[in-house]
């Protein structure tokens with residue numbers, strides 16, 4: 131990208147790009163930690179099992195993986211490349227011995243994991259999905275939550291039917307009583 135920029139502007143462009151990268155890195159770290167601190171505040175403990183729906187390249191996942199007992203983090207995503215980025219991140223951060231389970235699932239068929247969960251999270255997923263997919267996810271998550279298990283998701287709240295209305299990004303939760 132920097133190739134076709136006139137020489138006198140190249141250094142300036144490089145500086146701007148690297149500032150942008152640093153900002154994105156800082157934001158990634160902040161949102162990643164936010165999700166982690168939110169669930170810990172809600173009672174997540176190392177011995178719990180967590181399902182991270184639409185885990186992407188593990189922005190929050192790396193924090194959960196570090197905290198949870200080995201094999202207790204399950205991340206699913208429809209995008210295999212994002213999962214591969216996540217796997218590289220796990221290696222880079224020396225978390226391989228935590229044995230996170232990263233599985234490609236596109237249709238919310240969580241039962242394919244053959245596991246049940248104390249907590250489930252969909253961070254920045256519903257904000258990108260049509261209503262039908264959100265409903266499908268909610269229906270499919272219920273059978274894999276343990277008694278008392280909790281599912282949290284972030285979504286955009288629009289006070290009117292106008293989708294261009296300024297939006298706030300708020301967390302919500304669904305619990306499963308015992």
Ligand SMILES: C[S@@+](CC[C@H](N)C(=O)[O-])C[C@H]1O[C@@H](n2cnc3c(N)ncnc32)[C@H](O)[C@@H]1O
Nearest residue numbers: 184185186189207208209212235236253254255
């Ligand atoms: C904005 S990213 C958020 C990733 C992660 N939760 C985070 O906080 O960084 C949304 C992720 O949802 C995934 N996704 C979208 N639709 C999906 C679906 N139907 N099933 C599973 N993952 C999906 C995308 O591939 C993407 O990685």
